[in-house]
Amino acid sequence: MVFKTWRLGLLTLLTATMLLSGCEGAAVEPTNEVVSATAIEAERVATTNSVASITTATIAELLDKSTTKEDVRAAFGQPSYIGKSVYWVGDDLVHTEIWRYDQAPQGYSYEWGDNQGAIDLDGLISRKLNAQLLLYWSEEGKLLDAIYYYRDSNGKLQTLLPALRLSQSSSSTDNRIAREEGLRIGSSVRVQNGFDTTRLPEGADNAVAFRAVPGRTYRLAALTEHFAQLIEVREGEGWYDGWVPVWTLTDEAAPIKEQAAERWRADKAGASIYWQPTDDAEARSLEPGERLLVVGASGDWRAVIVEEAAQAALPRIVWVKDEGDALVSESKLQGLFDSAEAAYPLVRAVVYHYVREGVAKAKLAHLLGKPQAVERSGNVRSTGEPMETLTRWRYESDSAELLIDWSSEDKVASFRLSPREEGQPYTAEQPLLWQADSDLAYNFFIGRTDRALLISGEDGGFSGMHYDSNVYALDPETGRKLWQRDLGYENDRYMFSPDRRVMAVHIPTGAADEGQRHERLEVLDTSSGKSLWTLDRELADDTIDVSYQLAGDTIAMLYTTGEFDHPSTHRSFIEAYALRDGGKRWTRELEQVGSLVPTLVATDQLLIQYSGLTGVSIGREVVAYDPSTGEESWRKEGQAAQLLGWVENFNFEARALDNKPNRLWMMDAAEWTWIDMSTGQSLARLSRGPDKGYEIVDDRYAVQLTTKDGSELAYGGEVTSAWIELASGQTKWTAPGRLDSAIVVDDAVYARVDGKLQRLRLSDGQRQWESKLNYGGRLQWFDGHLLSAVPSGIVVIDPQSGEALYRMAGTGSGAYDAIAHWQMRAQLTALDGKLYIGSDNGLFSVADRLAKLPAAPANR
Numbered sequence: 001m002v003f004k005t006w007r008l009g010l011l012t013l014l015t016a017t018m019l020l021s022g023c024e025g026a027a028v029e030p031t032n033e034v035v036s037a038t039a040i041e042a043e044r045v046a047t048t049n050s051v052a053s054i055t056t057a058t059i060a061e062l063l064d065k066s067t068t069k070e071d072v073r074a075a076f077g078q079p080s081y082i083g084k085s086v087y088w089v090g091d092d093l094v095h096t097e098i099w100r101y102d103q104a105p106q107g108y109s110y111e112w113g114d115n116q117g118a119i120d121l122d123g124l125i126s127r128k129l130n131a132q133l134l135l136y137w138s139e140e141g142k143l144l145d146a147i148y149y150y151r152d153s154n155g156k157l158q159t160l161l162p163a164l165r166l167s168q169s170s171s172s173t174d175n176r177i178a179r180e181e182g183l184r185i186g187s188s189v190r191v192q193n194g195f196d197t198t199r200l201p202e203g204a205d206n207a208v209a210f211r212a213v214p215g216r217t218y219r220l221a222a223l224t225e226h227f228a229q230l231i232e233v234r235e236g237e238g239w240y241d242g243w244v245p246v247w248t249l250t251d252e253a254a255p256i257k258e259q260a261a262e263r264w265r266a267d268k269a270g271a272s273i274y275w276q277p278t279d280d281a282e283a284r285s286l287e288p289g290e291r292l293l294v295v296g297a298s299g300d301w302r303a304v305i306v307e308e309a310a311q312a313a314l315p316r317i318v319w320v321k322d323e324g325d326a327l328v329s330e331s332k333l334q335g336l337f338d339s340a341e342a343a344y345p346l347v348r349a350v351v352y353h354y355v356r357e358g359v360a361k362a363k364l365a366h367l368l369g370k371p372q373a374v375e376r377s378g379n380v381r382s383t384g385e386p387m388e389t390l391t392r393w394r395y396e397s398d399s400a401e402l403l404i405d406w407s408s409e410d411k412v413a414s415f416r417l418s419p420r421e422e423g424q425p426y427t428a429e430q431p432l433l434w435q436a437d438s439d440l441a442y443n444f445f446i447g448r449t450d451r452a453l454l455i456s457g458e459d460g461g462f463s464g465m466h467y468d469s470n471v472y473a474l475d476p477e478t479g480r481k482l483w484q485r486d487l488g489y490e491n492d493r494y495m496f497s498p499d500r501r502v503m504a505v506h507i508p509t510g511a512a513d514e515g516q517r518h519e520r521l522e523v524l525d526t527s528s529g530k531s532l533w534t535l536d537r538e539l540a541d542d543t544i545d546v547s548y549q550l551a552g553d554t555i556a557m558l559y560t561t562g563e564f565d566h567p568s569t570h571r572s573f574i575e576a577y578a579l580r581d582g583g584k585r586w587t588r589e590l591e592q593v594g595s596l597v598p599t600l601v602a603t604d605q606l607l608i609q610y611s612g613l614t615g616v617s618i619g620r621e622v623v624a625y626d627p628s629t630g631e632e633s634w635r636k637e638g639q640a641a642q643l644l645g646w647v648e649n650f651n652f653e654a655r656a657l658d659n660k661p662n663r664l665w666m667m668d669a670a671e672w673t674w675i676d677m678s679t680g681q682s683l684a685r686l687s688r689g690p691d692k693g694y695e696i697v698d699d700r701y702a703v704q705l706t707t708k709d710g711s712e713l714a715y716g717g718e719v720t721s722a723w724i725e726l727a728s729g730q731t732k733w734t735a736p737g738r739l740d741s742a743i744v745v746d747d748a749v750y751a752r753v754d755g756k757l758q759r760l761r762l763s764d765g766q767r768q769w770e771s772k773l774n775y776g777g778r779l780q781w782f783d784g785h786l787l788s789a790v791p792s793g794i795v796v797i798d799p800q801s802g803e804a805l806y807r808m809a810g811t812g813s814g815a816y817d818a819i820a821h822w823q824m825r826a827q828l829t830a831l832d833g834k835l836y837i838g839s840d841n842g843l844f845s846v847a848d849r850l851a852k853l854p855a856a857p858a859n860r
Contacts, residue, residue, distance in 0.1 A: 050077030051101050054133055056160050059148055060169055063135075063162040067143045072135065076101055079135075081110075083118065096144065097137040103150075104129030121221065124149050124157055125186040147222065149185075157185045159222040165200060172223035176280060177246045189220045189230070192253035197242025198316065201227035202275070202283070206314040209242030211356075220249075226275045247276035255298060261333040261350060261367060262294040264304070264320075271326035274319045277301035283318060292320065292327070293349040305353055307345035315352035335369035342397035344419050351402060351417045361410040372396045373427045373809045377405045378840045379441040380413070383461030383468070387441050389841050394809075396426055423772035425795055425804035428851055430811075433834075434479035435845045440468055442816055443844045444826035445836040446600070447500040451475075451527040452482055453836070454500060455844055456826070458491060462818030469493065471505065473526055479846065483529025492820075495550040496601050498661065501526055502579065504555055506548060517543045521555070523579065533582035537575075544570070549596040551606045553579045554627035558596045558608070567593070576606075576630060586630040597622075597641045600822070601661040604678040605633050609641045622666055624680060634680030639666045639673070649693025649705065649713050651740075665696070674726065684726040694724075697742045702726055703751075705738060723749070723765055733765030745781050750799070752779075757788065757802060769802040777813060782830040783850040789813045789828040794837060796850055805853055814840025 054076050062075050079099035098118060102108055108129050110120040123129050131150040138144055148160040158172045172178065172185065183189065191212045200206045201224050210232075212218065218230035221241065228246040233239055247253055266286040275281040277298050286292075296303035301319050308315065320327060336342050336350060354367060371393035381388045390413055395402040401420050407413040440457035447454040457470040469491040472484035487493045488508035495504045507520040521535040537557065539546070545560040556576045562569035572590040577583065590608070597607040605624035622641045624633040641664060650672060652665055662677040667688060674684040686694055686702065690712040693705040704722040707713050721739035722731045735753065742751035748768070749760040757771035757779075777789035785805070786797040793811035795804050813827045829836040837845040 050075070051080070051103050054101055054103065054131070054148070056148065056150065056171065059133070059146070059160060059162055063143065063146050063164070065143065065164060069137065069141055072099070072143075076133075083112075095139050097139075099135040099137065101133040101135075102129055103131040103133075119147070119149055121149075121186055121219075159185060159224075161201075161222070161224055165203060166224070167202065170201075170224035174225035175223045175228075175246055177250060177276075177278070178223050178228065181246075181250055183220060183223070183228070183246065183249060185220055185223060187220050188217050189228070189249045190214065190217055191230075191244065191248045192251060193248065193256050195244050195248050196316065197230060197244050198314065199242060201229075201243045203313075206316070208314070210240045212242070212244060212248075226281045245276035245281070247278060247281075252277075252298070256296050256303065257298070258296045259294065261354070263330045263333060263346070264292045264294055264302075264327050265330050266290045266292070266326060267328040268326050270324065271320060273304070273306065274301075274321075277319045277321075279321075281319075286320075286326075291330075291346070293333075293346065293353070294329075295353050297322075305349040307349050309345045311345075311348070315349050317353070334366055336367060337372065337395040337397055337402075338369035342395075342400060344397075344399035347397065347400040347402065348417065351415070355402070355404065355412060355415050355417075357412050357414065359412045361406055361412075364404070364412070368395060368402075371404075373429075375810045375812075376841045376843065378812060378814050379460065379842070380405070383459045383465045387439055387459070387842055394427055396420070421773055423804055425807045427793075427809045428806040430794075430808040430845075430847060430851050431849065433846045433848055434477075435810075435843055436474050436479035436481065438472070438842045438844060440470055441840050441842055442814070442819075442823075443838045443842070444823050445829040445838060445844075446471070446826060447496055448476060448831070449500045449526060452500075453846075454496075454503070454526060455838075456491070456823070457484075458816075458823075460814070460816050460840065466491075466818075471503075473529060474844070476846075479844070482527070485524075485529070492598070492600075495548065495555075495599065496526075497550065497579070498602055500601075502532070504548065504550055504579075516541055519546055519557070519559075521548065521557070523555070523582065535577060535582055545595060547596040547598065549599065549606055550579070550602040551627035552602065552604060554585060554606070555579055556596060556606050556627065558590075558594065560593055560595075574608075574630075576627065585628065588630060597664070599661055603661045605662075607641060607664070607677060611640065624677065636666065636675070636680065638668045640668070641666050651694065652696035663699075685729060686724065693719075695740055695742070698744060700726055701742075701744065703739050703742060704731070721753070732763075735760070735765050735767075741777075741779050743779050743781060745786075745799070748799070750779055750781075750786055752776075757786075757797070759799065759802060771797070771802045771804070773804060778824045778828060780828045780830050780835075782835045785850055787828060787835075789824075791840075794828060806851065808837075808851075810843065811837060811845070812840050813838065816840070 058075060062071060080102040081100040083098040085096055085098065100118060110123060112118050118134055119132055120129060124132065133146065133148045135146050136144040143164065145164050146162050150158055152158050152173065160171045161169065163169045191214055193214060195212050197209045197212050198206045199209050212230060218232050220228055221231045222229040223246065226245055227243045228249060229241060229243050231241045266288050268288055271286045273283050273286060275283050291307045292304040293307060294302050294304050300322050302322050303317050304320050305315050305317060336347065354364060373394040375392045375394055377390040377392045379387045380390055390405040390407065393404045399420055400417065402415065402417050404415045405413045438457050441460050442458040444456045446456045452473040453476050455472050455474060457472060459466065459468040461467060466489050469487040469489065470484055471487065471494050473482040474480065475482055485505050490508065493506035503524045503526045505522045505524060507522055509518045509520045517539040519537040519539055523532045524530065525532055539559055540561050542561050542563065543559050544562060544564045547558050549556050554576050556574055558572060558574045560570055560572045562571060570593045572593045574590060575587040576585040578585055592610050594608045594610040597609050606627045608623050610623065611620040620640065622636045622639045625631065626633050664675050664677050666673050666675055671688050672686040673682050676683055691707045691710050693713045695703045697703060702724045704724050705713060705719045706722065708718045708720060719738050720734055720736060722734045725732055737754040739751050739753050742749055744762060747762045749762050751758060751760065752775055755774040757775045759768045760766065761768060775788045775790055780787045786799045788795045788797060791814055794808040796806055797804055827838040833848060835847045
């Protein structure tokens with residue numbers, strides 16, 4: 001496990017003991033990130049003479065899971081040093097208090113740092129101090145872990161770990177192999193074969209820390225009866241530490257031979273498993289019927305992995321003795337996913353040992369068998385770099401799913417194994433009309449004509465990690481790319497005429513002359529991408545905001561000048577140009593500071609929001625102007641127009657993807673109002689309040705979310721959902737939970753309710769079925785079926801039962817942290833008998849029908 005240099009303090013703080021830290025009954029994994037020494041709160045306290053009472057005997061007698069801080073103070077006095085830090089306990093990041101007792105001459109001091117731990121190992125080796133004890137406490141005062149470094153009667157440095165995370169106390173003096181091999185704490189050691197180190201010597205809640213490899217030197221930090229803790233500091237990377245069986249440090253470990261995977265069964269009582277191939281390292285007895293995966297041998301010992309049906313323990317290499325008849329060979333493994341043998345415990349054991357980064361495809365193909373699907377991974381490069389995807393093999397059985405991404409050298413680049421949930425669909429090939437390849441990961445449908453499909457391409461980054469936004473056109477019949485425009489790191493820099501045949505693109509430009517700001521707008525023919533005309537405009541250097549809108553046959557640019565932090569200096573100007581040829585139509589200074597309300601498709605009116613530049617202010621005005629003349633058409637005082645798709649828990653499609661651009665939701669202090677932008681007339685009203693939120697379903701319906709206790713609406717709180725008819729404002733029915741992503745098909749509502757997909761009767765909200773799985777993506781209706789765009793791909797669902805029928809091979813919408821509401825819709829679009837499928841892997845696909853229900857795979 002890698003720890004960055006700038007975040008080293010916590011693990012080095014814990015050195016030999018953090019790997020053992022945790023609390024009773026909890027699955028405990030130390031944090032993967034650590035805190036620098038300067039960020040750790042610590043205090044030095046006076047050392048008392050009572051530290052002399054700290055011995056191996058008193059530790060064994062006093063320290064257990066019931067020990068309190070008062071017990072320790074009474075026995076050992078005040079600690080020499082107290083530090084506070086954090087680490088993971090299960091899935092929770094918990095705060096810990098670390099007590100250190102120094103048995104050292106007066107004047108001794110020690111501060112942990114990035115390349116040293118809480119234990120002063122160098123000081124102990126050089127005899128600057130005699131012994132040190134570390135204790136780890138939870139915030140509740142529970143003793144989590146302890147380690148004691150001391151010298152025995154012969155002056156040799158030893159370690160003692162009490163029975164806190166271990167089944168029983170264990171000392172380095174108990175380690176026979178270390179004693180016979182002359183292995184000393186603090187010395188340099190090497191493993192004789194490749195082994196995974198673990199965070200704990202033993203225990204079901206263990207985890208792999210890092211891979212120890214031959215040829216690399218490690219420091220021996222601690223010993224228990226059968227295990228050794230290794231530490232390595234890598235320059236520029238950080239501190240690594242983990243436990244291995246001490247036998248792996250001996251010459252006997254060198255000749256371990258890997259063998260073809262073979263499955264054994266414990267046929268009767270009498271067989272045991274061992275931590276290492278020595279008779280005194282018994283871990284436990286095997287129960288009859290338990291199965292083992294044999295992966296290697298050393299003499300008459302077999303290296304095995306126990307198939308843990310309950311997944312209680314980490315898959316790790318242990319040992320059995322190849323003697324007697326208690327163990328029976330069942331079969332050698334090949335084509336694992338080609339048969340019913342691909343049960344999860346076996347797959348887990350196989351993957352743990354054989355599938356790891358850098359392993360060649362040829363080595364795994366025979367063992368795993370033919371993948372159920374060959375696909376493409378998501379982007380594996382950082383944003384700002386050219387997109388790169390990898391070939392992905394998808395393996396599926398009734399109990400397991402394994403994804404392997406292959407490098408260009410046909411070696412494992414990454415993999416993911418997971419158990420299959422009940423009802424999780426299998427992958428099937430979806431017939432496509434065509435599939436296009438983009439040079440950006442995320443691709444969204446934004447419109448079409450009879451001659452061009454218009455697509456938005458994004459790199460998936462956000463804030464300082466967003467570099468690329470593109471818009472491009474594809475031939476509707478073949479998917480051939482017609483043209484592409486780079487929008488830099490600004491997304492949504494484009495507008496369409498209602499028929500999508502003309503497009504205005506705000507082009508990023510380089511630095512203008514000193515004292516000026518250069519703005520460039522190109523008007524394109526969407527069929528060819530050719531420029532019809534270009535607006536090049538040099539603005540004053542103090543221009544602080546520029547906005548554009550397309551309305552009627554006019555393009556308007558509005559810009560504001562002044563000193564950003566001094567609103568009294570702000571002045572706004574608007575210029576209008578003919579869409580046909582770019583001729584200037586009119587220009588004027590506005591009565592007050594404002595911005596154009598952005599739309600994706602041209603509207604009938606130019607709409608200006610008058611308010612400050614830093615946000616929408618209730619109490620200002622929204623004014624509509626005739627785009628040809630600039631004359632005022634209507635005015636709404638005290639109103640604010642939505643400049644974003646999600647504000648104040650109000651979710652609606654502001655970009656008019658459905659070719660209905662002349663509708664806009666606005667708000668005042670008391671309510672939301674749906675406005676006909678052509679006339680300014682109100683079409684519907686919804687009350688506002690801190691305890692309320694809305695999702696606009698379509699032109700007819702909305703969902704109102706209301707907190708049960710009247711508190712402010714927040715994500716994750718308990719809410720009730722009301723189905724609102726927009727025309728009348730009436731509540732048709734209510735349902736418990738958070739209802740979202742709803743679509744209406746005939747007399748049914750399909751929606752997510754607290755993550756589960758439900759079908760509800762439109763008339764009264766009566767639930768007709770609920771899905772077994774959680775669905776986090778947008779819903780779409782196509783070819784008589786319900787579709788959901790989840791991160792793992794497009795899932796086809798039976799609308800009558802809610803059963804997930806299959807997942808479309810090769811699809812994946814991924815997880816885009818900053819995805820806009822309109823982009824969520826545009827990942828999956830059904831229009832005029834065609835299905836347009838975006839992705840997170842550079843692909844854009846078109847289908848005109850869904851696959852028939854696929855046959856069950858061979859391994860079912």
